[in-house]
Amino acid sequence: MHRYILKRIAFLIPTILGVTFIIYAVLNITPSSPGQAILGPSASPAAIEEFNHQVGYDQPFLTKYFNYVKNMVTKADFGISYFTKQSVFNEVWPRFMVTIKLSLSGVALAALIGVPLGILAAVKQYSLLDTIPSVLSFFIAAIPSFVLGMVLLLVFAQQLKILPSYGLDTWRHYIMPILAIAIPPAAQNMRFTKSSMLEAIRQDYVRTARAKGAPERTVIWKHALRNALMPVVTQIGMSLGLLICGSVVIEKMFTLPGIGSLIIDRINFKDEPIIIAGVILISICFTVVMLLVDIIYAFIDPRIKAKYSNAKG
Amino acid sequence: MENTTNTAAAVDNSEFSFKRASQAKEIWRRFRKSKGALIGLILLLIIVGVLLFAPLFISYDAAIESDFANVLAKPSKEHIFGMDGYGHDIFARIIYGGRTSLTIALIATVTSCLFGSALGAIAGYFGGWVDSLIMRSLDIFMSVPDILFTMAVVVALGANAVNLIIALTLAYFSNYVRLVRSQVLTLSEQDYVEAARAGGSGNARIILKHIIPNAIGVIIVNVTLNVAKIIIYESTLSFLNLGMPPPQPEWGMMLSEAREFMRPAPHLLIFPAAAIVLCACSVNLVGDGLRDALDPHLKS
Numbered sequence: 001m002h003r004y005i006l007k008r009i010a011f012l013i014p015t016i017l018g019v020t021f022i023i024y025a026v027l028n029i030t031p032s033s034p035g036q037a038i039l040g041p042s043a044s045p046a047a048i049e050e051f052n053h054q055v056g057y058d059q060p061f062l063t064k065y066f067n068y069v070k071n072m073v074t075k076a077d078f079g080i081s082y083f084t085k086q087s088v089f090n091e092v093w094p095r096f097m098v099t100i101k102l103s104l105s106g107v108a109l110a111a112l113i114g115v116p117l118g119i120l121a122a123v124k125q126y127s128l129l130d131t132i133p134s135v136l137s138f139f140i141a142a143i144p145s146f147v148l149g150m151v152l153l154l155v156f157a158q159q160l161k162i163l164p165s166y167g168l169d170t171w172r173h174y175i176m177p178i179l180a181i182a183i184p185p186a187a188q189n190m191r192f193t194k195s196s197m198l199e200a201i202r203q204d205y206v207r208t209a210r211a212k213g214a215p216e217r218t219v220i221w222k223h224a225l226r227n228a229l230m231p232v233v234t235q236i237g238m239s240l241g242l243l244i245c246g247s248v249v250i251e252k253m254f255t256l257p258g259i260g261s262l263i264i265d266r267i268n269f270k271d272e273p274i275i276i277a278g279v280i281l282i283s284i285c286f287t288v289v290m291l292l293v294d295i296i297y298a299f300i301d302p303r304i305k306a307k308y309s310n311a312k313g
Numbered sequence: 314m315e316n317t318t319n320t321a322a323a324v325d326n327s328e329f330s331f332k333r334a335s336q337a338k339e340i341w342r343r344f345r346k347s348k349g350a351l352i353g354l355i356l357l358l359i360i361v362g363v364l365l366f367a368p369l370f371i372s373y374d375a376a377i378e379s380d381f382a383n384v385l386a387k388p389s390k391e392h393i394f395g396m397d398g399y400g401h402d403i404f405a406r407i408i409y410g411g412r413t414s415l416t417i418a419l420i421a422t423v424t425s426c427l428f429g430s431a432l433g434a435i436a437g438y439f440g441g442w443v444d445s446l447i448m449r450s451l452d453i454f455m456s457v458p459d460i461l462f463t464m465a466v467v468v469a470l471g472a473n474a475v476n477l478i479i480a481l482t483l484a485y486f487s488n489y490v491r492l493v494r495s496q497v498l499t500l501s502e503q504d505y506v507e508a509a510r511a512g513g514s515g516n517a518r519i520i521l522k523h524i525i526p527n528a529i530g531v532i533i534v535n536v537t538l539n540v541a542k543i544i545i546y547e548s549t550l551s552f553l554n555l556g557m558p559p560p561q562p563e564w565g566m567m568l569s570e571a572r573e574f575m576r577p578a579p580h581l582l583i584f585p586a587a588a589i590v591l592c593a594c595s596v597n598l599v600g601d602g603l604r605d606a607l608d609p610h611l612k613s
Contacts, residue, residue: 011452018453023465030469142593144545146552147568147586150575158576248460249549263461264553267468275465283456 008291012284017069019283023276024065033057034082034270055082057272068276079273083266088273092259096281098168099251099258103243105174106181111236114186115229118193122201122228123220134194137187145246149180149253166255177254181247185239192235193228200228230301237293241286343606350602356595364415367408375405377560387580394584397567398574403581407588410562414551415592417474418543421481425543426536428482429489434520436490437497444494451490459484460549467555474557477550481543492535496528503527530607537600541593548589564589 035051036043043051052058059067071077078088121130140148156176157165164173200206201224209223210216248260255261263278344350380400388395394403436447463480470476500506501524509519550556551565559566564585571581 011449014449015453015456018450019457022454022457022462026462026465026469138597139590139594142541142545142590142597143586144548144552144565144589146549146565147582147589150568150572150582150586154575154579154582244458246458246460248458249553252553260461264464267464279457279461282458282461286456286458 005291005295008294012287015283015287016280019279020069020276021065023279024061024068024272027270027272027275028061030270032270034272037269038083038271055080057082057270068273078277081266081271081274083269083271083274088277091274092262092277092281095257095259095262096278098256099244099247099260100285102174102177102181102247102250102256102258103240105178106243106247107185107236107240109178109182110185110189110239113182114189115193115232115236117186118190118232119197119225119228121190121194122197125198130194133190137190140184140187141191143184145180145184146249146253148183149176149250152176152180153253168256177250177256180250180253181243185236185243188239189232189235193232196231197224197228200224203227230297233300234293234297237289237296241289244282244285244289340603340606344602347602347605349598350606353595353598353602356591357599360411360592360595361415364408364412367412371402371405371408373405373409375402376409376562377401387578395578395580397581398570398578401562403567403584406562406567407564407585410564410567410585411588411592413474413557413561414544414547414564417477417481417557418540418547421478421485421543421547422536422540424478425482425485425539426489426532429486430493430532432486433490433493434497434524437494438501438516438520438524447490448494451487455487463550464553464555467550472555472558477547477556480550481547484546485539485543488535488539489532492531493528496531497524500524500527534600534604534607537596537603541596541600544589544593544596 033048033052034055034057035048039048039051049058056064068079071079078092080086081088081091084091117133121133124130153165153176156163163176164170165176167173201220203224206219206223209219214223247258248264250256251258251261252264259278259282263275266274378401380396380402382400383392383396384398384400386392386396392402392404394407397403397406432447432451436444463484466480466483467476470479497520506519506523509523514522547556548563548565548568551563552569554566554569556563556566567585568582571578571585574581
């Protein structure tokens, strides 16, 4: 098990190298330069060149990439923003924490809503407790998150005027963004928990437990639920990874100072150091979350744990 | 399982076409039984019909020509969905926006499926270092957040239909790599593949004649369910102003424009949003129906 975890952590290194390379390559295909984007269309070609030289953009692609990686590894230095001339780390880190806070609360809320509803829907299949949440979650799957955000804004901020529509100053500012973030994965969790639970209820060991005369509550809670929840854990973990990436739209919609909106804003300025640092942070986070999911999965599923302790994998 | 053995028998008896026709009939029989799937199919046919024959009843000019006297007009007899902030007819914009969005979504679905399936088939069939190379690169690729990556591609290459399709393909091909790889891994171990190999069939023949026909059901279901996701994703891109350049109408862009006028004119939000949801819902209904029809075991 330890070796497996170490191997997964070691895989972070090629991942980060690959990610920086991909992003560097994409950013360097275009003819436009940060000098042009930041100084504007009225700037003289000489001034643009001067700017590009000053920030180090005009170096050859591979040199730039190599230097960036070297500084990152040896000095933990992520460079200086082309646009604000501030240290990249100081700019990116607080933004990253905002995104993490939003995503974690979103995932927690989505699990709190989705999993119990899914269990109920499976236990009371074909009753109203099943059909209403199922139909709702079917519709939610077809609604883009920005439409959800707009509807929330229209209802709570503009018609009822009970919630602020942008910023993050008080706890009330968090309600709408977190709802907009949580509703789609909540619907997904519900559907997933339901099908996983239905699957578990059909298993032989559940029939055995019933045949032995165990009360229905024990059968559902002890035998079916425990087994049904394992894939659900993976699902929730994956939704956290995706949310950290996907909260871009919600951050943009509610003008929140998260990492996604920072990256979008700077893509237009070709602010390479900020974009790359932001994407690296998100990628590390995504990879670590996936690793944690796998480890948790191994811990709660004795079959996997047994496999690893025998095979020493 | 029954399906697999049926098709396997069909391949061995070389009564391929006859058996397949009867299988299609069987699938249609099961598909028809689900009310939701039928409703989805009818809705989808209506949507496609309306979009296809749109030029017959509404001109493209109505979607892009400004009528400043009627800016933000509420729905009326002449303009059944009202007018937007630039005095464009919303109904016309939804119809022509739908033509663009759905065409792009369909092409991107096909390209991502072909690209991903090819990679997955290669990885699964050949195994070894080829498999490791493809799957490890995919892991790295997947840890770049797809929306940011797509945005970088669109910003770098410029926003037009071809680049949008490239960006959407890159965002969605990875599903198919994993799916097809695992299908191929399972199917390669089947006896009929072993038999074909013993009979002297080459790799290409085995993949095309024996493995793909047996994996196609799962792939089709995933394609259908992905169409809805791509429609939504495409509208998100155009909402972030990364879609087709104006004045070309698009659903996401219409919603992005609606933001400023949401309070005085909520119809700017409601109709395009309803168009997206209706489209995605009907595609999903068909997808769910197909899944249940192709694999009754999954039905819950």
